[in-house]
Amino acid sequence: MRVRPIIACGVCTPFLTVASAVSGQKAGPAGPAACETALAAYRAACAQRRARRLARVKAEFPRLVYARHFVMGGSHYAYTEALSDAQAERNFRAGGQLCLAEWRDALWHETVLTETKEGVIRDADVDYDGRAILFALKRSDRDGRNILRLTFDQVHLNYPSVAPDGRVLYTRWEYNDRSQMYPQPLFQMQPDGTAQSAVYGENSWFPTTIIHARGIPGSGKIFAIATGHHSRQPGELILIDPARGRQEAEGVTLVAPVRPTKSVTVDAYGQEGDLFAYPYPIDERTLLVTYNPDGWTQVDGQRHENRMTGFGVYWMDVDGQRELLVSRRGLACGRAVPLRPRARPPARPSLVDYARPTGTFYVQDVYEGPAMEGVARGTVKTLRVIGLDYRAAGIGSNGNGGPGGGALISTPPFVGNGAWDPKILIGDAPVHEDGSVFFTTEVRAPLYFMLLDDKGRMVQTMRSWTTLQPGENASYVGCHESKNSVPLASARPTRALAAGPRQLAPIFGPRRGFSFLKEIQPILNAHCVGCHDGRSGRPDLTAAVVSDPAAKRHWARAYLTLTHARPDQKEPPARWRGDPDHALLNWVSAASAPPIQRPRSAGSANSRLFSEMLDKGHCKTVTPVELARLALWVDLGVPFCADYTEAAAWTPEEWEKYRRFMAKREAADAADRATLRALAREP
Numbered sequence: 001m002r003v004r005p006i007i008a009c010g011v012c013t014p015f016l017t018v019a020s021a022v023s024g025q026k027a028g029p030a031g032p033a034a035c036e037t038a039l040a041a042y043r044a045a046c047a048q049r050r051a052r053r054l055a056r057v058k059a060e061f062p063r064l065v066y067a068r069h070f071v072m073g074g075s076h077y078a079y080t081e082a083l084s085d086a087q088a089e090r091n092f093r094a095g096g097q098l099c100l101a102e103w104r105d106a107l108w109h110e111t112v113l114t115e116t117k118e119g120v121i122r123d124a125d126v127d128y129d130g131r132a133i134l135f136a137l138k139r140s141d142r143d144g145r146n147i148l149r150l151t152f153d154q155v156h157l158n159y160p161s162v163a164p165d166g167r168v169l170y171t172r173w174e175y176n177d178r179s180q181m182y183p184q185p186l187f188q189m190q191p192d193g194t195a196q197s198a199v200y201g202e203n204s205w206f207p208t209t210i211i212h213a214r215g216i217p218g219s220g221k222i223f224a225i226a227t228g229h230h231s232r233q234p235g236e237l238i239l240i241d242p243a244r245g246r247q248e249a250e251g252v253t254l255v256a257p258v259r260p261t262k263s264v265t266v267d268a269y270g271q272e273g274d275l276f277a278y279p280y281p282i283d284e285r286t287l288l289v290t291y292n293p294d295g296w297t298q299v300d301g302q303r304h305e306n307r308m309t310g311f312g313v314y315w316m317d318v319d320g321q322r323e324l325l326v327s328r329r330g331l332a333c334g335r336a337v338p339l340r341p342r343a344r345p346p347a348r349p350s351l352v353d354y355a356r357p358t359g360t361f362y363v364q365d366v367y368e369g370p371a372m373e374g375v376a377r378g379t380v381k382t383l384r385v386i387g388l389d390y391r392a393a394g395i396g397s398n399g400n401g402g403p404g405g406g407a408l409i410s411t412p413p414f415v416g417n418g419a420w421d422p423k424i425l426i427g428d429a430p431v432h433e434d435g436s437v438f439f440t441t442e443v444r445a446p447l448y449f450m451l452l453d454d455k456g457r458m459v460q461t462m463r464s465w466t467t468l469q470p471g472e473n474a475s476y477v478g479c480h481e482s483k484n485s486v487p488l489a490s491a492r493p494t495r496a497l498a499a500g501p502r503q504l505a506p507i508f509g510p511r512r513g514f515s516f517l518k519e520i521q522p523i524l525n526a527h528c529v530g531c532h533d534g535r536s537g538r539p540d541l542t543a544a545v546v547s548d549p550a551a552k553r554h555w556a557r558a559y560l561t562l563t564h565a566r567p568d569q570k571e572p573p574a575r576w577r578g579d580p581d582h583a584l585l586n587w588v589s590a591a592s593a594p595p596i597q598r599p600r601s602a603g604s605a606n607s608r609l610f611s612e613m614l615d616k617g618h619c620k621t622v623t624p625v626e627l628a629r630l631a632l633w634v635d636l637g638v639p640f641c642a643d644y645t646e647a648a649a650w651t652p653e654e655w656e657k658y659r660r661f662m663a664k665r666e667a668a669d670a671a672d673r674a675t676l677r678a679l680a681r682e683p
Contacts, residue, residue: 053323056282057315061338062103064288065113065133066313067121068331069096071277073232077184077209078156078173087394087661088410096121098135100339101313101326108325122334123159130341148675149668150193152446152467154390154421158184158233163215166191166345169199169222171211176388176448177419177637178463178592179404181229181267184209186222186240192350193469198483200240202464203596204247206263207238208270212335216281223279223287226252228268234277234311235270237289239318246483247595255318256289267405271296271303277311278335286317288325290333353471354679359443360473360501364487364494365435366451368478371460371596380431380459382452385441385504386636387424388465389513391644393661395654396552398575399568402591409590411644412551415565416577417589419637422513422644427504428452435478436494440501443468450635451479456628457610458603458635461588470676480596508629513642516559517543520633523626524558527619547649550574554647555640563638578638585609587637604631 074091097115101108115121119138126133151157151172158171172187173180185201199222201210207226211233215222220243227235237256244251248263256276277290292310296303312328313336326333366372366380394410400417401407413422426447429439441447446465450458460479468474477485508519524532524541534540534557544557550569555576559565562585563578580589585607588597604610613619614627622630633639641647645658 050323053321054315054325056286057288057325058103061340063339064101064313064325064336065124065126065339066099066101066326066336067096067124067135067334068099069120069122069334071232071234071311071332072122075230077211077227077229077231077233078158078171087657092120092138094118094120095331097331098124098133099326099333101336110326124335124337126337126339126342128342128344130339133339145671146675146678147671148679149444149672150189150469151196152444153465154388154446159212161214162191162345163188163222164217164343164345165215166348167215169213169215171209171213174202174464175420175590176463176465177461177588177590178594179400179402179590180407180420181405182208182265182594184211184229186210186213186224190348190351192352193467194351194472195474196467198246198464200242200246200251202247203480203594204263205265205594206248206269207252208266209235210238210240211235212278213240214279214281216284219284221284223281225270225276225279226254227270228266231268231271234275234290234292237276237279237316239284243484255320256316256322257320258318275311280335280337284318286315288336288338289314289316290335291316291322292328292332351472352469354676354682356471357443358440359468359471360438360440361468362438362473362475362496362501363436363478364476365478366431366437367435369481371480372451372478372599375459375599377435378433379453380435380451381454382456383429383431383437383439384450384452384507385426385429385439386448386450387426387442388446388448389422389424389643390446391421392665393658395648395650395658396548396550398548398551399577400589400591401577402580402589403593404589404591407591412553413641413644413646414637414639415555415560415563416568416575417580417591418563418578418587419639420590422641423636423639424511424513425507425509426511428507429502429504432495432499434495436496438494438496438499438501439504441468441504443470443472453605455631457605457631458600459605460599461603461635463588463592463597507632508625513646514633514636514639515642515646516633516638516640517556517647518642519629521556521558523622523630527621527626529558546573546576548574548576549649551576552649552654553640554649559638559640583608585634587634590637604634607634 070093074089095117098113098121100111100113121135121137123136153172155173160168160170163169167188168191169188171184173184182205183201186199188199189196201207208229209227211225211227213222213224222240224238224240225235226238227233236254239253239255241251249261252261254261273295275292275295280288290311291314294310309332310328311332312324313326313333314322314324316322367375367377391411397408397410398412398416399408429437431437446467448462448465450461453459477487521543528541532539532541539561541558541561546555546557546560548555549572560576564582565576565578567573568575568577580587586602588602600606
C-alpha cells in the first residue's frame with residue numbers, strides 16, 4: 001500500500017502517525033479539510049498491519065474454541081466457582097457458553113455451540129486429532145465411575161495442562177508448616193501421576209501465584225499468569241524460563257511489554273492496569289491470550305471487579321502488539337484453543353504398578369542442597385516420614401500470624417500458629433554415613449520428611465509434601481537441591497542402594513495421628529504436675545480443660561502453657577494463639593516465610609526447654625524415650641488433635657455437618673478404590 005502525504009487537523013495526528021509508521025510515507029502539515037482522508041488512511045494502515053500480524057493465525061488455526069463465563073475467583077484466586085454446597089463463601093454465577101470463532105470473509109465469526117443458564121461451562125479443549133471438543137460443565141451428567149485421583153492435596157489444584165513434552169503442568173496451593181498466602185507455585189507430574197515436583201516458585205515470595213501455565217512448543221519455556229492470593233485469576237502475563245533459575249524473579253520476565261521484573265511481596269499481585277488470562281503459546285514471542293485492556297473498574301479509589309465482561313481473545317506478542325480476535329462484549333472469554341489436529345507428546349510408559357500397595361523413595365545425599373548448608377556430615381541419623389490429614393468441613397476457627405502474613409484456620413486442630421493439619425506418624429528410615437537413604441512407604445497419600453540427629457531432634461524439615469503412585473520409585477539428589485541439578489556424577493554407588501530399600505521403623509508405636517492428650521499429657525502427669533500444678537506461680541501443666549468457644553475445642557491447660565498461648569478474644573477467652581518464637585519452646589510456625597529456612601532454626605534443637613533444662617537434668621525421671629517423644633511433639637508443630645474430631649466442642653448440628661461432608665469424601669474414596677481394583681486386575 002502507498003500513502004501520499006496528507007494535510008489534516010491536529011485531532012487526526014495520531015491516526016496519521018500509525019498510517020505513516022505502517023506505510024513508510026511521511027505525513028504533511030495539519031489542516032481540517034483532510035480529516036476524512038486521514039481516517040481512511042488510518043483504517044487502511046491498520047488493516048494492512050492486522051493482515052500481517054494474523055497471517056500465521058489464519059493459516060494454521062482459523063478456528064478457535066473457547067468458553068464464556070464469569071471471571072474465576074472468589075476472595076482467593078483458587079475458589080474458581082465456590083461449589084454449590086460451599087460451606088462459607090459462595091460466589092457461583094450461573095450462565096455459560098461454549099463458542100467457536102471461525103475466520104470467514106476477512107472477519108472472525110462467533111457461533112455458540114452449546115450453553116447453560118443454570119450451570120457454567122469452562123476449560124474448553126480439543127483432542128490431539130482435532131475431531132472432538134472437550135469442556136467442563138458444572139452439572140451432574142455422569143455417574144463418576146472410572147475416574148482415578150492422582151493428587152492428594154489440602155486445597156485446590158488449578159488448571160492442569162499437558163506440555164508439548166508430555167508433562168502435566170498445574171498450580172498447587174501448598175502450605176505445610178508455612179504461610180498459606182505465599183506461594184502458589186507451578187508444579188508438574190507425568191500423566192500417570194508419578195514424578196510430582198515443583199517447576200517454579202516453591203520457595204518464593206514472588207510470583208505470589210502462578211496460574212494458567214502452558215508450555216511453549218519446541219522450547220523449555222512457559223507462558224503463564226502471575227496473579228495474587230486474595231484476587232481473581234487474571235493478572236500479569238509472564239514468560240518463565242526455568243533454565244535461568246526457579247525462585248523469585250530469576251527465571252520470570254514480565255511481557256506485553258517486556259520490562260524489568262522485580263521480586264515483590266504483594267498479596268493481590270497483578271490486579272492494577274491491564275489484565276491477562278489463559279495464554280496459549282504459538283511460539284516464544286507470540287500467543288493467543290484472554291485480555292482486558294481496561295483493567296478493573298475503580299470506584300472511589302477502590303478496585304471493583306466486574307467479573308462478567310471486558311475480556312476478549314487477542315493475538316499478542318511479547319512486546320504488547322495485539323489484535324482483537326473475539327469480542328469483549330457479553331460474558332468474559334475463557335481459555336481459547338485452536339480447533340485443529342496437533343502433534344501428540346512423546347509416549348512415555350507408565351511407571352505405575354496398581355497391584356503394588358507401596359512405593360520407594362531414594363535420596364542420594366541428604367547433605368546436598370542449600371537447605372542443609374553448614375550441617376556437618378554424620379549429623380543426620382534418621383529420615384522421619386510424616387503424613388498429613390485434611391479437614392472435610394469448616395467448624396470453628398482461630399488464627400495464624402507471622403512473617404508470612406495472617407490467616408484464619410477453619411476447624412483448627414492446634415492452637416493458632418501451630419501446624420495447619422493433624423500429623424500422622426508413618427515411620428523412620430536410617431540415613432547412612434554417606435548421606436544416602438532408601439525406604440519403602442505408603443502410596444496415594446501426602447507425605448513429608450524430617451531429618452533428625454542422634455537425639456531424635458529435627459535438623460531440617462520439608463515444608464511441603466510429596467506423593468507416590470503404586471509401585472513408583474522416586475529419587476532425589478539431596479535436600480531442596482536445585483531442580484536444575486543432576487545426580488552427583490562423582491559419587492560412588494551409595495550405601496543405601498547397596499543395602500536396598502528399608503522398611504520404615506515405627507515411631508514409638510503403630511501408624512497414628514499425633515495426640516497431645518495421648519502422647520504428651522501422660523508424660524506430664526507422671527513427671528511434672530506434682531510441681532507444675534499452677535500454684536505458687538509455677539506453670540500449670542495439668543490436664544485441666546480450657547474450652548474455646550470460637551475454635552470449638554477443649555484444650556488442655558498444659559498445652560496452652562507450653563505453647564505460651566494467649567487468647568485473641570479476651571471475653572470470653574477464645575481463639576488461643578501460641579508463640580512459635582519463644583526462646584524456651586519454639587517451632588516452625590504455620591505463618592513462617594516461604595524461603596528455605598536455616599537448619600535447626602526452630603524446633604526442639606533450638607528450644608531452651610531441652611538444651612538448658614531437660615538435657616541438664618531438670619526432672620531427672622523423664623526417660624530418653626519420653627524426651628524423644630516431647631521433641632517429636634515440638635518438631636511436628638505442637639499438634640493437639642490426632643484428627644479433626646478429637647476434643648471437639650461441637651453442637652449436634654455441627655457433628656451432623658461434619659459427618660455429611662465426610663460421607664461425601666468416603667464415597668469418592670470408595671469410587672477411587674474401585675477404579676484401583678479394576679486397574680490392578682488388568683494384565
